[in-house]
Amino acid sequence: MLTRSIPASMDDAIVRMIDSRLDDVRRSEGVAIPLAIESGSRAWGFPSPDSDYDRRFVFVRPSEHYLSPWQRRDVIETPLDGDLDVNGWELGKAIRLLLKGNAVIVEWLRSPVAYGVDETFRTAFLELAENVADRNLIALHYLHLGLRQRNAYFSDRKAVALKKIFYAVRPAAALRWLRRHPDAAIAPMRFQTLIEECDPPSDVRSVLADLVERKSVTRELGTAPLPASIATFVDGEFEAATAAFSKAPPAERRREIELAEQFFRRMVAHVWAS
Known part of the structure; x- marks a missing residue:
């Protein structure tokens, strides 16, 4: 059934x-x-x-x-x-x-x-x-995914399609969650739960809550410069993940x-x- x-x-x-x-x-x-x-x-x-x-x-x-x-x-x-x-x-x-x-x-x-x-x-x-699941390999998955999205949509720091922000923030938040839960390998799927449990700075929470609310009721969020708080959060998490996970030896x-x-x-x- x-x-x-x-x-x-x-x-x-x-x-x-x-x-x-x-x-x-x-x-x-x-x-x-x-x-x-x-x-x-x-x-x-x-x-x-x-x-x-x-x-x-x-x-x-x-x-x-x-x-x-x-x-x-x-x-x-x-x-x-x-x-x-x-x-x-x-x-x-x-x-x-x-x-x-x-x-x-x-x-x-x-x-x-x-x-x-x-x-x-x-x-x-x-x-x-x-x-x-190997937490190091899972982290590298999110790191490569996030960097690909970051480079594809936000590399020039000009106006971006706001809905694309989620596709860089989500892997960044998953990486932060993994660093804060060293005994776990699988981050929450639901975005709101992931953000709550990875505990980003309050200005990041505020921007994301506003975007989620607006995205739920409109077909097009439009374009705007990438919010500074989001850029700092994403870049910081990718840098921290590179240091934390990239050099781990392969597991048996x-x-x-x-x-x-x-x-x-x-x-x-x-x-x-x-």
């Missing part, structure tokens, strides 16, 4: 289109989909009225597919249709990326918007993530690989049994 959690604010027609497209994937590819969620701004907690629908899913192939010398693709991509973006990763790919420090799958697992989720699968995958992963293999075999059996 798949659980659903869809905000009333979401367009019913779009949700029906998403459900239909996933049904098409199941039929045409012959796969099970134990996790189908919303990613992007709608899941992070700062949507605007015209935010795209970033539908993401994890799929599992029948066991005989994994025993074939001709392996199927580990991604399924459906055509981009206006605001509708529906793509997925095969379970093995998701696991491998997790062990390499890619935080995306953890964010999918924690998404509050669920179109169809096998809760046994999600709980077990989150437990695996807690046991195998033998135990983590064994746990991941056990999880993979167990979930392939579980998904098709249910």
Whole structure:
């Protein structure tokens, strides 16, 4: 039984289109989909009225597919249709990326918007993530993501599209959270929770609260110079993360690989049994 959690604010027609497209994937590819969620701004907690629908899913192939010398693709991509973006990763790919420090799958697992989720699968995958995620690798993921966004949108210090600020602030806040929680590897997904728990300066909080409020009611925030407090926060966190995480030696992963293999075999059996 798949659980659903869809905000009333979401367009019913779009949700029906998403459900239909996933049904098409199941039929045409012959796969099970134990996790189908919303990613992007709608899941992070700062949507605007015209935010795209970033539908993401994890799929599992029948066991005989994994025993074939001709392996199927580990991604399924459906055509981009206006605001509708529906793509997925095969379970093995998701696991491998997790062990390499890619935080995306953890964010999918924690998404509050669920179109169809096998809760046994999600709980077990989150437990695996807690046991195998390397905080240094996760931090480097956010650092590289944040620097890429910073350089793409704010490098010249001129007027910027204000909605793009979130895409540099979110990884910066995740890095600050990781530094302040040295025993944890997985930062909160929801933006408001992340900001609350990483405790940025009050002027940063004020600017971000205003932007979130304005973004929730308008289709276009417009452009303006990057607020000085935000620039200082983002640059400071990226500099601190570079010092804290970039020079850590690679960790031994033998135990983590064994746990991941056990999880993979167990979930392939579980998904098709249910």
